[in-house]
Amino acid sequence: MxxxxxxxxxxxxxxxxxxxxxxxxxxxxxxxxxxxxxxxxxxxxxxxxxxxxxxxxxxxxxxxxxxxxxxxxxxxxxxxxxxxxxxxxxxxxxxxxxxxxxxxSNRTPQPSAMHITAENDIAPGKDKAILTLANGQKIALVDTIDGQVANEQGVVITRKESGQLIYKASTSQKTNSKLSFNTLSTPRGGQFQIQLPDGTKVWLNAASVIKFPTSFSGLAERRVELNGEAYFEVAKVNVKGQGDKAEHRLPFIVNTERQLVEVLGTHFNVNAYSDGKSVKTTLLEGAVRIIIPDLTHNSTVAVVAKSGQFILKPNEQFVLTDKGIHIDRVDAEQAIAWKDGLFTFEAENLESIMQKIAKWYDVDIHFENEELKQKIFSGSFSRFTNVSKVLQKIELTHCARFTIEGRKITVYKY
Incomplete structure (x- = not known):
C-alpha cells in the first residue's frame, strides 16, 4: 500500500x-x-x-x-x-x-436516497438445501438435527455440527450395488456444503443443483452434474490398473449444460447458471481440462480450438458465451469470495451484480431503464448482512439508487 x-x-x-x-x-x-x-x-x-x-x-x-x-x-x-x-x-x-x-475531498457528502425500514429490509441467505434420494424421498436440510440423515444402499449420510453433509460407505455396502444418484439443491437464499463419497468437498451457492452417484466404487470415472455455481476441492483417488496397466488417478468430471470440466485433483470454481449469459470456470490449484462437446454451432469457438479442449492453469478463468470463448488471467480468490462470506466486485456491471444479489437474498430485480445495467461498480461486502447495507454502499458511489417493496428491488438512475 x-x-x-x-x-x-x-x-x-x-x-x-x-x-x-x-x-x-x-x-x-x-x-x-x-x-x-x-x-x-x-x-x-x-x-x-x-x-x-x-x-x-x-x-x-x-x-x-x-x-x-x-x-x-x-x-x-x-x-x-x-x-x-x-x-x-x-x-x-x-x-x-x-x-x-x-x-x-471533491464533493459534499449526500445522504443515501434509499428509504429502508425494519419492516421492508431483507435478511441474507443461510445454509439450507433439499436432498433428494434415489427413491425420490426429499429431505429438507434447514433444521435437520446433527447426525445420521439417511442410509441408502449401504451409504451412510450424516450431517456434522458445522452443517456439512457427508457421504460414507458402510462396511456392509456391496461392490456390485446398483448405481444410484442423489441430488442436492439450494434455493434462492441458500447455500450448502457437502462431502461426496470419494472425499471431494463441494460448496454449493444459491439456486444451484448438483447430482452425483451415492458411491464411486467400481466406476471408471467420477462424474457429477451441475447447474448453478459450486466450488470444488477434488480428492485424489488412485485405482489399480488392469493387466499391464499401471496405477492411475481416477478422473473427476463436472458436467454442465454447455461444457465438461475434467479434473485430476484440484481446486476450482464453476459458475454455470442456466439463466446466465456465460459459463465461467476459475482454477485455483492444479490443472483442469475443459471440453466443449459441440463446437459446430459456434464458428468463433471452433477457430480458437478445433479439438474443443482447453487446459487451464492456476489463476486463469475460462469464459464461454454464445459469441465465443476467452481465457483471462484473474485473481482466483475473488471468484470464490462467495464461499468465504463475501460479495467481491471488481469493475463489474450492475446487471451482473444485481443477479447475484437476487439469488442470495431471494429477491426480484427491476431496472428503471436498460442503460443502468451497464453501470460499473467495484467493492467488497459481507454476504451476512441485510440487503439494505449492500445497496446503501452501492448508492454512495452515485452508481444507482434503490427502493425495496416486499421482495422486489427497483434500480433507478441516481
Missing amino acids: ANSTKKEFLELTNKYLDNTASKEEIEVVEAYYDLFSVEPAVLERIAELGLDPLEKRLKDRINIKIKELEERKELPKPVIHSLWYYIARVAVILVFSSVGLYFY
Missing part, C-alpha cells in the same frame, strides 16, 4: 473512532469491518501497520461481528493469506470503488 493511501486510511479510521466522521465516511469504515469480519486471522498481525492506538477498538468491533455470525452458525472458515493481500483489498474499497477518500 502506498504511504499516502495508508496515511489517508489511518486518518479516516481516527475520525471514525473520534466520532467526527461523516455518514459516508462511516459507511466506508464499516465496509472495512465487513471485510475483516470474515477474515479474523489478520488481527494477529494488525499491529505491524502501525495501528496500535486503534487495535483494541478494531478488535472489539470485529469480534462483535464475528460473534453475531457464530451465533447463527454462519461464520465461514477463514482462508489464510498474507497481510498485504487484505490491505490491498481494503485499498481497493477505499480508492477504486468510488467510495474512496479522493471523492470525499
